[in-house]
Amino acid sequence: MTADVPELTAHLGYWLRQVSNHVSHAFARRVAARDVTVAEWAMMRVLYSTQPVAPSQLADEMGMTRGAISKLADRLVAKSLVARQASSTDGRAQSLRLTPQGARMVPDLAALAEENEAECFAHLSSEDRATLRRILKEAVVRLDITTTPME
Amino acid sequence: MTADVPELTAHLGYWLRQVSNHVSHAFARRVAARDVTVAEWAMMRVLYSTQPVAPSQLADEMGMTRGAISKLADRLVAKSLVARQASSTDGRAQSLRLTPQGARMVPDLAALAEENEAECFAHLSSEDRATLRRILKEAVVRLDITTTPME
DNA sequence: TATTGTTATACTCTATAACTATA
DNA sequence: TATAGTTATAGAGTATAACAATA
DSSP states (O other): OOOOSSOGGGGGHHHHHHHHHHHHHHHHHHHHTTTTOOOHHHHHHHHHHHHBBBBHHHHHHOOOOOHHHHHHHHHHHHTTTTEEOOOOOOOTEEEEEHHHHHHHHHHHHHHHHHHHHHHHHHTTTTHHHHHHHHHHHHHHTTTTOOOOOOO | OOTTTTGGSHHHHHHHHHHHOOOOHHHHHHHHTTOOOOHHHHHHHHHHHSSSSOOOHHHHHHOHHHHHHEEEEEEEHHTSSSSEEEEESSTTTTTEEOOOOHHHHHHHHHHHHHHHHHHHTTSSOHHHHHHHHHHHHHHHHHHTTTTTOOO
16 A cells, blocks of 8 residues: 555655755855855855854854864865964964955855845745745744754 | 845745755654665655656656666665666666565655654644645746756 | 666765864 | 864765766
């Protein structure tokens, strides 16, 4: 009997993943034209508002491990978009910030994010957009999606 | 000026990704107890309904390249959950199907999918669940999310 | 030549764990 | 010992491209 096994499409998780993946990939293609990945953009955007910031704080804010942050920072440093700076008071501490070149790119990348958002959700009524936002935000709160992974 | 650069949280894409990632990771943890990954489960579920099936057809249905299907099938074959069979009429053609062991696992994994779905979306009203489903399904249609990637 | 499938290679994203330097 | 950060390693997921066998 197959009747007792629901289709993949029976789950909200399935539809969520389809749409989310599409939106992310569409955005990835856009920023690839600037030689930047989605995760790199996210870090740059956070740095743009909160600067300079310790890698460990960034890990908390972005919900990633310190190792992942370190590797991501490496890539951005190699592209001269981010700079590391040692703390003068604590020999262990580092801080990250955008280089002038990195900072200059942020508004440009933000425009691509706007473009992507517009293109992906243009077909929704403004009411549906608001509803979708409300439901997703509620889910983030209820599912407690803010915690850094295990260390 | 920072005022002209919207926060990451301004975008529906951001919230979508947060929730979608959480749901997928929660499911990944569940099926990991059965030594199966999310992509492996998806292939097993499709095979359960459509069996036997050619790798190329599976690639179309799952929106993956043939190379990716081949690699995924390799893993499932190594776990004795899927079997390859050569076509008797076309020397190039292969077909994939679940082994009896693989087929027996499907209802079990499906139960984990139900569990995950319930846990992740239990907090939503049934109206919100229906609305979310409608909006996401519409998006899949409007964004034309069905096409296989480039070959 | 075109098609089916596999293999080789590469890259993103992320994790865990070991390690270094400092506190 | 505890903490900050980096590095090493691994693995999922996916892509592109080259390839072998067959049609």
